[in-house]
Amino acid sequence: MNSRPIPDATVGRLPIYLRALFDVLGDRGATISSETLARLSGVNAAQLRKDLSYLGTYGTRGVGYDVQYLMVQISRELGLTQDWPVAIIGFGNLGHALLNYKGFAERGFHVVAVFDTLKSKIGEKAGNLLVKHIDELTDVAGSQEIAIAIIATPAPAAQDVADRLVEARITSILNFAPCIINVPPEVSVRKVDLSMELQILSFYEQRTKESPPVNRAIKA
Amino acid sequence: MNSRPIPDATVGRLPIYLRALFDVLGDRGATISSETLARLSGVNAAQLRKDLSYLGTYGTRGVGYDVQYLMVQISRELGLTQDWPVAIIGFGNLGHALLNYKGFAERGFHVVAVFDTLKSKIGEKAGNLLVKHIDELTDVAGSQEIAIAIIATPAPAAQDVADRLVEARITSILNFAPCIINVPPEVSVRKVDLSMELQILSFYEQRTKESPPVNRAIKA
DNA sequence: GACTGTGAATAGTTTCACAGCC
């Protein structure tokens, strides 16, 4: 079965598989079994096979998956065969860290513009870019064909930034500000909330302290 | 129904509710309906009510939830009524951003130690702390009773750091390095992978470009 | 009348287990 809808849960794991394949990438023509790739990815082998089966029939029974070929297929499915120009809004500590993060370029994400509102930051050097005022967003986004933006501002500014992003016809937003932003339904938002992750850890930490240490595999 | 197991999916949403309540926090005794709180949190009202019902019976029919009281209950459930000393391993860009992130302290997470391996970084100022060599991890973690650590190193160093954390009896790890780390089952790990989030956005972005713009609410 | 709490229904996800192919 090859045709459409790939479950959201599967989509969320494809980048993990891709990373694992990248790490294991050896000779041309090397293959990997579902068992091995699953272990490297921290999932169950049956789940890995089912996930991959949504993309197509890329394995060979009795042999496994061709590493290179599988990487190409997953990349294509994720839309990583093209370059994605990305904008970062907010050039504080987090904005700096994101700009310098090597993992983006590896996957075809190129930061092509950095915006802020603070007078003091406008014109500052950001890698080989200059920080622009957010009023230039629509112009720059249009001319550079930016579809993806990263919000790295404080929470109070996030909704205003989101509104501007929507106006600039950006359709995918990664939000690091610790708040919910409202956007029209055709815009995709993903949220990374740093303190949220710690709170979830705190929950399980407390649990294991209360009762005798019991395994806790955490998901989602 | 009050007794135990709170679903993982619910635990993952409690911090969102807490954030929304915090934002709406007004007068003493103010109440909020499941409808309103759900909207602010970006979830369905029935789901919110079911989630809260796992914690106990904290609402009043015909009225809603007392904002302050509900915040206390959620905080208690998440283990946020105590302070959590936290260590950051890796003092690069991301380590800096995390150290300066205000959202942690708000929820009782206090960075009490920062480690690195680079000679040049040891002794450097990190807020009101000094960066220590990772060899001191076990000593410091023991004396400061650190239970939670954040890995903010490059990927190749992450597994070694994780092993040291386990040895230092740290039981909760937030991993920002783009790789899977192996730990014994009694240790909780959560992973934040920045480029993974962009890859998932890329998938949905590509989808909407292929077919006429269709709503895409993304979860997981 | 307004709004919560929750069984029942539905939808989605994971795991099992094995047929089918190399």
Add this chain to the structure above:
DNA sequence: GGCTGTGAAACTATTCACAGTC
């Protein structure tokens, strides 16, 4: 024999719809 692909089973999560309470 080894390993994939996948129906069926088991489990988990979400949503509906309404009885119960203020």
